[in-house]
Amino acid sequence: MENEIVDLTKKLISIESTDAHKDKLREVIDVCVKELEGYTIEKFNQNDRPSVLVYAGKTRPKQFDVIFNAHLDVVSAQEHQFHPQEKDGKLYGRGASDMKGGAAAQLLSFKEVAKNSPRAIGLQLVTDEEIGGYDGTYLQINAGVRTPFVVAGEPTDFGVGQKAKGVIWMNVKAKGLVAHGAYQWRGESAILKMKKAIDAIEKEFPVLEKEEWRTTVNIAKIETSNTTYNKVPDDCTMKLDIRYIPEDWKTIKPKIEKMFEGLELEFLEFEPPQVTSETNPYFKQLLTSIESVSGQKANIVLKHGASDVRHFSRVEGEGVEFGPIGAGLHSDDEWVDIKSLSTYYRILKKFLENLK
């Protein structure tokens, strides 16, 4: 089985499925579909970003018991990274870890079990996770796809991502009054106004020294249209990247509005967090399967970044990120541990089989 997983992973890696190459997005989906003979393939497409929903049986169930979610798109890379290489038990290449290795194992375990399972199992293959997931997972949810439990095969080194932070991208804009820099009392500096806003951030969300499960605010960008040294600037814009813990979901917006009172706020993205309750039976079943296959207790992890699982939060769906061992995601040196791919496959297979 290990060979089969590695072969499929390599096949997927060798397709340069970045968002800049829409034909490659179609190609990578086609390669997967070819593997899934005998299953119903429901095709979706939005903005030239194809995705499929795969299940046994002729019609889509109202609600799936479990959905495996895999994204087949990758971020751009050096040319050589699209030629997968095996070395010292590792498979190198763009997407090896994020997440074509995981996708191959998910697909093959699904293929093996789903047809004979009494439960409704779905496989979601998308091509736009790296750019937000709106044309894939989100589109499918809007088309009525539901489940109480989704497993996104993102790289987690076998950790189970039970929670992931929500994301807010926003602009904060300050306005002032122009004056000559030597006569500042005649104007009002928008940069100094912004300085106050930044002080408020430091007070409310101090910079973390180390990893902690807390809401973070990153000042991603700051600028003013003024280019002259001796002018009091009358505008200043700051872009924030806020990652909030699910516990802050309901309070974060009023908190922000209070913190930046008097400034203009523009919310560019307001993404929900992802959280799975400990009593979710599928979640419990996944932990059991991990323990029985690997012989080790599953490691619960909290994710600072979001994945496509978050889209299910909008429709009360829960889910986790769970994937094999790898490293170097988005870097020039991305790899996945080959042995972990087959372990991952076995865990997923066990998990599906145990859903009686």
Next chain:
Amino acid sequence: MVTAKEKKEIISVVMDLIRFDTSTGNDKTSKECLSYVKGKLLRNKITSRITVVKNHYSLLSTFKPNTPIDYLFVGHIDVVPSSNPQAYQPFINKGKIYGRGAIDMKSEVGAMILSYIQAYKKYKKSESKLNIGILLTSDEEIGGYDGLKHYVDQNFFTAKCVILPDSGHADSLTIAEKGVFQVRLDSTGFAAHGSRPWQGENAIEKLMFALGDLKKNFPLPKKNKEWVASMNIGKIEGGNATNSVPSRACSHLDFRYRNDDDYSKIIKALDEVKKKYDITYTIVLSGKPVSVNPKDKYIKHICKIGKEYGINFKFEYAHGASDARHLSNLNIPIIMFRPNGSEAHDDNEWVDIESLIQFYCIISSFISNNSRHIHKI
């Protein structure tokens, strides 16, 4: 006193000067404007020379070449661009001349040209032996480097007293102008994914901390009367992708300072943030403060002449810098006052005609009528 003919001529020259759109960048028009002045001088049998440095034209004329100048008129003919094309069509309304450059500083330049011509006539009739000069430049609004600074650096003249009516008011002489010191701050951090800020170091935050420290040293002046060193943050820029911890940020600062002590304080404050936040700073522009001793004989003299025209000159301190800063190393007394007019650079620039005539009378009297007297002091 001034004759009706002289008054008419002053107004006409000022309006002629305004009609040249000598906005920053219009170097060809500046050359034409100076050629107009050259022609005017020539009609009065005065020679002058137009020189050019990096597309910026200047005109220099003196009674006697290569001789120390007793009184040097200095002015600039360039103006800041106006969005209103009508601004270069001067008109008179209720005793005021309106137009771009009316107060900054084509009226003053016009008055100085005519004052210079009148003095020359007396010089020719041997009524005066004084060597008077006039230097008109066309790059003051962008720093004056190719104009006045070039002339100073090249030792093109030595003068006992300079009249530079680009600051002050009709009833007050500027005796100090703040120095200007502009620096660029650069802050460097480490990039990281925006979801894991603790793995990086945010260059914008570091920069903001540094600006906060600097601001404590140079609090915002609240009113005109606060004669203190100040700091303006003109620009700030940093970051790129929304989901990244920015690794670079920069800021442009404009300090205004009174004296050497202030200057040391600025350098000390910059060195402190440099050390504390690992920030670099680059000096972009440095212009010294200008100060004139109110007890200087030339200042006393202009005050005396002012009184003859009913003006009791006050002394004032200017927050802004002018071309006068290029003269600060020469230790020459500088006469800085100007007629009543609007605050410069707006689209309704004006000068009061009566005040302009008075200005003309005072400077003319200053450089000729009583000039022998002062040189005996």
